[in-house]
Amino acid sequence: xxxxxxxxxxxxxxxxxxxxxxxxxxxxxxxxxxxxxxxxxxxxxxxxxxxxxxxxxxxxxxxxxxxxxxxxxxxxxxxxxxxxxxxxxxxxxxxxxxxxxxxxxxxxxxxxxxxxxxxxxxxxxxxxxxxxxxxxxxxxxxxxxxxxxxxxxxxxxxxxxxxxxxxxxxxxxxxxxxxxxxxxxxxxxxxxxxxxxxxxxxxxxxxxxxxxxxxxxxxxxxxxxxxxxxxxxxxxxxxxxxxxxxxxxxxxxxxxxxxxx
Amino acid sequence: xxxxxxxxxxxxxxxxxxxxxxxxxxxxxxxxxxxxxxxxxxxxxxxxxxxxxxxxxxxxxxxxxxxxxxxxxxxxxxxxxxxxxxxxxxxxxxxxxxxxxxxxxxxxxxxxxxxxxxxxxxxxxxxxxxxxxxxxxxxxxxxxxxxxxxxxxxxxxxxxxxxxxxxxxxxxxxxxxxxxxxxxxxxxxxxxxxxxxxxxxxxxxxxxxxxxxxxxxxxxxxxxxxxxxxxxxxxxxxxxxxxxxxxxxxxxxxxxxxxxxxxxxxxxxxxxxxxxxxxxxxx
Numbered sequence: 001x002x003x004x005x006x007x008x009x010x011x012x013x014x015x016x017x018x019x020x021x022x023x024x025x026x027x028x029x030x031x032x033x034x035x036x037x038x039x040x041x042x043x044x045x046x047x048x049x050x051x052x053x054x055x056x057x058x059x060x061x062x063x064x065x066x067x068x069x070x071x072x073x074x075x076x077x078x079x080x081x082x083x084x085x086x087x088x089x090x091x092x093x094x095x096x097x098x099x100x101x102x103x104x105x106x107x108x109x110x111x112x113x114x115x116x117x118x119x120x121x122x123x124x125x126x127x128x129x130x131x132x133x134x135x136x137x138x139x140x141x142x143x144x145x146x147x148x149x150x151x152x153x154x155x156x157x158x159x160x161x162x163x164x165x166x167x168x169x170x171x172x173x174x175x176x177x178x179x180x181x182x183x184x185x186x187x188x189x190x191x192x193x194x195x196x197x198x199x200x201x202x203x204x205x206x207x208x209x210x211x212x213x214x215x216x217x218x219x220x221x222x223x224x225x226x227x228x229x230x231x232x233x234x235x236x237x238x239x240x241x242x243x244x245x246x247x248x249x250x251x252x253x254x255x256x257x258x259x260x261x
Numbered sequence: 262x263x264x265x266x267x268x269x270x271x272x273x274x275x276x277x278x279x280x281x282x283x284x285x286x287x288x289x290x291x292x293x294x295x296x297x298x299x300x301x302x303x304x305x306x307x308x309x310x311x312x313x314x315x316x317x318x319x320x321x322x323x324x325x326x327x328x329x330x331x332x333x334x335x336x337x338x339x340x341x342x343x344x345x346x347x348x349x350x351x352x353x354x355x356x357x358x359x360x361x362x363x364x365x366x367x368x369x370x371x372x373x374x375x376x377x378x379x380x381x382x383x384x385x386x387x388x389x390x391x392x393x394x395x396x397x398x399x400x401x402x403x404x405x406x407x408x409x410x411x412x413x414x415x416x417x418x419x420x421x422x423x424x425x426x427x428x429x430x431x432x433x434x435x436x437x438x439x440x441x442x443x444x445x446x447x448x449x450x451x452x453x454x455x456x457x458x459x460x461x462x463x464x465x466x467x468x469x470x471x472x473x474x475x476x477x478x479x480x481x482x483x484x485x486x487x488x489x490x491x492x493x494x495x496x497x498x499x500x501x502x503x504x505x506x507x508x509x510x511x512x513x514x515x516x517x518x519x520x521x522x523x524x525x526x527x528x529x530x531x532x533x534x535x536x537x538x539x540x541x542x543x544x
Contacts, residue, residue, distance in 0.1 A: 006363065136363055149375075156361035164405065211356035214315055218349045219359065219372030219419060223341040226377045230370040230384070 006159065007067070007130035015058030019239040020138040021145065022246075027125045029246035029253075034121035037253040040110065043117035051124055058132040067131070068124045075123075076116045083112030135159055140229040149227060153216075165201070172200045264458050265289035265312065265427060270326035272307060272316055281307040282482040285326070289427075289460060294453045296469040296490070297462045299479035300503040305462045308479065309351070309431040311335075312460060314343030331426050345376065348425035352432045354412035357419075358404045365407070365415050366391075366400040372423045390422035394448045410441025417448050427458045434465060442468070466494055466507040470530035478504065495528040509535035 015023075030050060034043040055064035085099065087108030097104040139152040176196050177183055183193040267287040273280045282304040289295050299305045310316045317324040318340035328335040331346050350357065362368040369390060373383045391397045394414050399407065404415055413433055420428065430449065434442040446468055453459050453472065463469055469476060469490055476493040478486040480502050486493045493499075497514075499506050507530045516522040522538065529535035 134363070136361075136367060139361075153359075153361045157359075160360055160363075160405070208356050211351070211353060212360060214319065214349070214351075215357040215416075216359055216371075217315070217319060217340060218313065218344050219423065220341050220344050220375040223375045223377075225375075227374050228377045228379060228383065229374055230367055230380065230387075232380060 006135055007127070008134045009060050009063050009131050010134075011059050011132075013057065013059040013132070015054060015060075015132045017234055018132075018242075019233060019235045020133045020141045021235075022239045022242050023129050023133055024138070025243045025246045027129045029249045030125040031122045032250045033253045034118045036257045038256045040114060043114065043121045046121050047117070047124065051121070051128055055128055055131075058128065060128070060131040063131055064124070064128055067127050068120075071127070072120060072123050076120050079119065080112045080116040083115055084108045087111050134231075137231050137233055140231050141233045141235075143227065144229065144233070149221075153221070165205070168204070169197060169201055172197050262291075263288035264291040264331055265460070266327070266329040267311075268327045268329075270311060270324070270328055272311060272325070273323040274307075274320065275322045277322075280323075280482055282311065282479075284483060286484070287477070289458060291426075291458055292453075292456045294459045294472055294474045295461070296473035296476045297460065297479055298464070298466070298469065298476060298494070298499075298504060299462075300505070302481075303479040304482040305479055306351075306431050307482075309349065309429050309460075309462060312427070313347045313349035313429045314338070314340050315349070318343065344425070345423065346425055347427045347429055348420035348423060349429045349431070350413075350417050350420050350433050351430075352435045354409055354416050354436070357416035358412065359419075363403060364401050365396065365404055368404045368415060369419050369422050372419060376423070386422050386424075390418045393451060394418045394421065408441065410437050410444045413437060413441065413445050414448055417445065421452065425457075427460065428452060430459065430461045430463075432462050432464065434463065434468075446472070464505055466505065467509075467531045470494060470507070470534075480504075490530065491527055494530050507531070513538065 030046055034046055039045075052061075052064075055061040058064075084104055085102050085108070087105060094106045095103045096106050096109060135156055139147075139156050143149055143152045173181075173183060173193075176193075181193055181196060183190060265287065267285050270285040270287075271280045271283045285308065297305055297308065307316065310320060311324070311328055312330070314335055316322065317336065324336070330343075333343075333346065335343060359368060359371045362371055366387060369387045370383055373386060378386065388397070391400060394417060396411065396414050396418060399411060399415065404412065407415065413436075417430075417433070428449075433449070434445050437445060442465065449459060449461065450472060461469070461473070473490050476486075476488065476490045477484055478493055478496075478499060485502065486496055486498060494507065495510050500511070509529045509532055513522045513528045513535060516539075517524060517528070521542075522528070523542075526538060529538050
């Protein structure tokens with residue numbers, strides 16, 4: 001099985017050293033600014049002047065571009081295309097191009113661009129966050145700030161369970177195939193072949209839950225003592241200041257929406 | 262004084278008629294290595310859960326008698342306090358991994374984080390425990406990427422790092438290949454050598470013969486035999502009651518029936534004992 005289960009790239013950089021909560025607040029500030037902030041070009045500016053330079057600061061620019069390119073460009077591109085073609089023509093729009101019965105209008109293209117760039121900010125800010133923040137660090141930091149240990153456990157365990165489930169599913173499929181189950185062929189046949197998979201996968205996982213519970217109890221998971229953390233998570237004055245700054249941005253972004261213009 | 266003290270312990274799982282273990286009297290001295298053998302359904306795992314506090318704190322049901330470890334009674338303690346005295350490791354190494362940690366190092370620190378050990382001490386203890394079980398080289402690996410034997414050693418280390426007084430092991434090698442078994446037994450041997458009290462349920466008779474100070478044979482929830490490995494593991498009662506026995510004992514017993522093994526000589530358990538025993542007659 002692959003050793004790597006997260007997006008996280010371990011590297012020495014000032015962005016990596018920023019407190020996880022600060023980064024999380026920053027991500028939300030970017031998203032809220034992109035969706036609620038003023039100006040048509042704001043989301044694009046956030047990408048060009050915010051997220052991309054930060055990816056260089058975090059020394060993950062290559063991974064950032066690769067992930068954003070593979071994951072995001074096809075989706076955003078498709079979105080842009082559909083929105084510009086199918087944007088409702090309200091009558092007084094300027095037609096840019098006519099394709100068959102569809103009018104591509106200037107308004108449509110503008111709207112599509114804005115939507116696509118907002119989505120781009122949202123997803124790529126998260127990609128940058130995941131590339132530079134170890135999930136354990138985020139969870140330890142949030143637990144220290146009062147998040148329930150059980151909740152943090154559920155989140156990190158879920159992150160890990162997907163590759164395990166995949167591995168188990170492929171073992172079950174192999175076992176079924178070795179007993180003659182045909183998993184190739186038509187779509188219907190393949191869907192049918194999935195059915196015998198669900199029983200062992202689901203029930204097997206349920207049985208495991210009890211053992212897992214015993215195992216973590218055996219390691220004092222429910223201890224009433226105050227937990228400590230292996231990872232030392234920096235939280236400097238600068239972090240605190242940055243969080244206030246981003247919160248202010250968030251408030252301003254909402255404010256700009258509510259302000260009667 | 263005995264560190265483990267069970268007096269007339271009987272336990273019934275919820276919604277069952279028959280007790281899984283009954284009238285168990287068991288004293289284990291500090292530093293002693295006790296092995297428990299028994300066929301399926303003998304109550305071995307139930308006894309392990311009772312010793313490690315999961316009965317009655319995790320599995321409900323009806324527990325009678327007294328279970329006392331290090332002078333504390335299980336009924337008067339809570340599970341999170343109890344596990345600091347008694348460590349439990351069991352068969353499936355995969356399910357013993359916390360599932361929330363990304364490296365072996367973090368995995369081993371998990372228990373210490375839960376009991377609030379300061380970071381400096383935590384690191385020192387994790388590193389010492391990994392050195393002891395010879396897994397220091399796995400520190401940065403994902404717990405999921407390891408072999409069964411490695412995973413089981415990580416699971417054991419995760420318990421050992423908590424420094425329990427008593428270590429309860431429920432068939433820790435049952436899913437291991439011979440290499441994995443050897444690796445795990447090296448760790449158990451090391452623990453025992455360091456004076457830890459070990460209670461081990463195991464089917465691999467030859468390993469028990471090598472390590473255990475005392476063997477308890479459990480049958481239908483009751484203690485059938487108790488004594489040194491030599492006495493218990495060669496008893497003719499065991500095969501009659503469906504216990505697995507060493508193939509060397511079984512061969513020598515057959516040989517004994519044909520006059521090839523003297524009737525007054527103790528039957529062998531390990532290969533070496535069998536070789537020595539048979540070789541003696543050839544001289």
